[in-house]
Amino acid sequence: MSQKTYRDALREALREEMIRDERVLILGEEVGVWGGTYAITRSMFTEFGSKRILDTPIAEAAIVGTAVGAAMGGLRPVAELMTINFSLVAMDQIVNNAAKIHYMFGGQIRVPLVIRTPAGWGQLAATHSQTFEAWFAHLPGLIVAMPGTPYDAKGMLKSAIRSDNPVMFIEHARLYGIKGEVPDGEYTLPLGVSDVKRPGRDITIVAYSRMLHVALGAAEALAKDGIECEVIDLRTLRPLDMAPVYASVKKTHRALVLEEDWTTCGMGAEIAARISHDRFDDLDGPVERMGQVEVPMPYARNLEALMFPDERQVTEKVREMLS
Amino acid sequence: MTVTKAEALDWLRKMSLIRRFEERAEEAYGQGKIGGFLHLYIGEEAIAVGAMAALRPDDDVLTHYRDHGYVLARGIDPKRVMAELYGKATGLSKGKGGSMHMADAKHHLWGGYAIVGGHIPLATGMALANQYLDLPRIVACFFGEGATNIGTFYAGLNMAAVWKLPLVAIVENNRYGMGTAFERVSAVSAVYQKACVFNIPAVQIDGNDVLAVRDAVRDMAERSRAGGGPQLIEAMTYRFRGHSMGDPQRYRSKEEVEAAKARDPILLWRRSILENRLATEAELQAIADEADAEADAAVRFAEESPAPGPAELCRDVLIPEQESDVPEDLS
Ligand SMILES: Cc1ncc(C[n+]2csc(CCOP(=O)(O)OP(=O)(O)O)c2C)c(N)n1
Numbered sequence: 001m002s003q004k005t006y007r008d009a010l011r012e013a014l015r016e017e018m019i020r021d022e023r024v025l026i027l028g029e030e031v032g033v034w035g036g037t038y039a040i041t042r043s044m045f046t047e048f049g050s051k052r053i054l055d056t057p058i059a060e061a062a063i064v065g066t067a068v069g070a071a072m073g074g075l076r077p078v079a080e081l082m083t084i085n086f087s088l089v090a091m092d093q094i095v096n097n098a099a100k101i102h103y104m105f106g107g108q109i110r111v112p113l114v115i116r117t118p119a120g121w122g123q124l125a126a127t128h129s130q131t132f133e134a135w136f137a138h139l140p141g142l143i144v145a146m147p148g149t150p151y152d153a154k155g156m157l158k159s160a161i162r163s164d165n166p167v168m169f170i171e172h173a174r175l176y177g178i179k180g181e182v183p184d185g186e187y188t189l190p191l192g193v194s195d196v197k198r199p200g201r202d203i204t205i206v207a208y209s210r211m212l213h214v215a216l217g218a219a220e221a222l223a224k225d226g227i228e229c230e231v232i233d234l235r236t237l238r239p240l241d242m243a244p245v246y247a248s249v250k251k252t253h254r255a256l257v258l259e260e261d262w263t264t265c266g267m268g269a270e271i272a273a274r275i276s277h278d279r280f281d282d283l284d285g286p287v288e289r290m291g292q293v294e295v296p297m298p299y300a301r302n303l304e305a306l307m308f309p310d311e312r313q314v315t316e317k318v319r320e321m322l323s
Numbered sequence: 324m325t326v327t328k329a330e331a332l333d334w335l336r337k338m339s340l341i342r343r344f345e346e347r348a349e350e351a352y353g354q355g356k357i358g359g360f361l362h363l364y365i366g367e368e369a370i371a372v373g374a375m376a377a378l379r380p381d382d383d384v385l386t387h388y389r390d391h392g393y394v395l396a397r398g399i400d401p402k403r404v405m406a407e408l409y410g411k412a413t414g415l416s417k418g419k420g421g422s423m424h425m426a427d428a429k430h431h432l433w434g435g436y437a438i439v440g441g442h443i444p445l446a447t448g449m450a451l452a453n454q455y456l457d458l459p460r461i462v463a464c465f466f467g468e469g470a471t472n473i474g475t476f477y478a479g480l481n482m483a484a485v486w487k488l489p490l491v492a493i494v495e496n497n498r499y500g501m502g503t504a505f506e507r508v509s510a511v512s513a514v515y516q517k518a519c520v521f522n523i524p525a526v527q528i529d530g531n532d533v534l535a536v537r538d539a540v541r542d543m544a545e546r547s548r549a550g551g552g553p554q555l556i557e558a559m560t561y562r563f564r565g566h567s568m569g570d571p572q573r574y575r576s577k578e579e580v581e582a583a584k585a586r587d588p589i590l591l592w593r594r595s596i597l598e599n600r601l602a603t604e605a606e607l608q609a610i611a612d613e614a615d616a617e618a619d620a621a622v623r624f625a626e627e628s629p630a631p632g633p634a635e636l637c638r639d640v641l642i643p644e645q646e647s648d649v650p651e652d653l654s
Contacts, residue, residue, distance in 0.1 A: 025455065059482065062478035069448020070449070071448070073451070096441060104419060105424060106417030106420065163644060163647045165644075
């Protein structure tokens, strides 16, 4: 084991899969000569050349559409969208082509495609600070992965590339620099499996991506007062693996869902509905959720800081739920 | 003429089959046996038939939703096409696609797509795969003139041109997108002129002349196959029926439609065959009868086929992960 960044873990996954399978190629804006806007593909252009690392024009619909077509034609493309904000330009290709082609033609055609893209923010204002994961998780025919740690990022990206299904692989710009244990040897992690990141008996906190770290920070703080939170990382948002969540709620009888997106019609609503429906009798109170304030992202630093629940707010919420 | 008798009659047979097939589909729609949208290909048959005659059987084809003609022109069993229209389990897409989504992957027909222009980048991608895998295949992508004002047309063809991909775009200019005459909504109404923004070769041809279509597609396909990059063909034609079913056609006069029918592609080709003494009237009548019989048999097959069972509803949404990454034959 060694400590690696989320960014390096992703690059290792891409490199290993490109070496393993010649059909894997990467296409996107600035992925080649520049080395990736967030340096995920740094120096890969030199290693793999312009046949396998394709710099594209600024044309997200064509990036995704071309990747879908290349997948239909026998390749295993990894398309990078510079940030998830630009996925909107490619939405028709994702919704109507990537997610539907297998079903719509009666199972004749496979689309083994990965779309990698970071969510994130940092005084980037309203159009450049979005997440949208619930929009994608809404779609039958798509797998939506959203790993929160370097270990998960690498193992899940390798599985995504090997999957014959279209996978929306949502990263987070604010996680690229975090470090974590990543084994040196080959490993993969299954898609569609949630993970208990911290065991506890008093309350269940469900989170994913960056909010996982907020959850873990809050759990650490609460532990000092003897409150033991069980933190569950969804890792994949579609298909959803609820089993660890249900097992946890059976113990704790309380659940809080954290998301970075707006809560209306979001992942928290989905998780709350499922727990309430399937495990109503296990609950001692309503499932709570915390997410982004329901306004477009402002630029000013102080206002931006008010947008997301932080560790302190989460600990307060937990205390309130337990009181 | 530069065609053999066998070719000439084969093309007439296919055009007649498409015509008769569409007429039978129209009847079935009137009887409520076919639902949803039904975009007929009547009047445009020469394009699909001429193009398929020029393409190799393993060239990849993607089309828009007015797609029955391409599938029949490629020689796919009309029974399975009609069964798809009827929403039956024996249909090409198991009854899950319908009129607008015909595919037969084994025959390199990669589907009909119903979001205008949405399949153009897919064609770019399939051409990229062919180039990447060093396969001698080209991609033929069909769409209406209405698709040349949407972003994916520009984004998709630009990328194909930048990478010099083996792609032939075949634009069927039938003059109307639904009820809107093209020149009312397109700053440039000669589609072939739009190819200049990609710096790719383009021609405008008579899309009602099956031989002209065959020749143009053959030339452009071979040029593209030889590394010449994407090519664009604008085939001028006219649709004799409404856009879909239930189109009151207020946007054009009966006189205009009747005048266009004087250039019916089937009549033109029939006349040409007779003038060149490639066949007798009796032989041509036999072909028409054959088309009738084939279309009738397709209807019978569709009527008698079972509907998809309820278990089909949730099948083929996602592929089980353990079935993924099977090593494929790339040849
Ligand atoms: C993006 C999009 N917008 C609108 C429609 C509705 N629509 C379906 S067909 C059509 C006209 C298309 O005309 P054209 O591309 O010339 O093809 P034609 O139907 O004449 O064969 C329209 C507007 C659609 N399917 N997709």
